[in-house]
Amino acid sequence: MPYDNPDATDPMTLHGVVVQTADDHAVRQMAECFVEEYARMGFDSDRIMRMFKTRGYAGPFMAYEALGEAAIRALIAGQMSLRTHPRPPAMSPGKANGDITLPVLDR
Numbered sequence: 001m002p003y004d005n006p007d008a009t010d011p012m013t014l015h016g017v018v019v020q021t022a023d024d025h026a027v028r029q030m031a032e033c034f035v036e037e038y039a040r041m042g043f044d045s046d047r048i049m050r051m052f053k054t055r056g057y058a059g060p061f062m063a064y065e066a067l068g069e070a071a072i073r074a075l076i077a078g079q080m081s082l083r084t085h086p087r088p089p090a091m092s093p094g095k096a097n098g099d100i101t102l103p104v105l106d107r
Helices: 024-040 045-053 058-067 069-083
Strands: none
Touching: 024 045, 024 058, 024 069, 045 058, 045 069, 058 069
């Protein structure tokens, strides 16, 4: 397949489409997908919010403009609450022989 003249029937070529909708639900779903994807990759809430505020990220920025900051923050908070777990108690050094102590075992 020539580089400059791709075959229109090739299933591996990318084809962009425009989907117009007057429904904010589609934009909200797109924003939820962005938030979930980056939360799963380990981004913190501030980093995700910066992404939505940056024009270079066309999809997230469009959602930010359409939905507003409060809605985006709510989506981020919802995803972070699913992924934030309480930290286990810290282990502390115990005896001189290298043993450690766990507060849960001291009960």
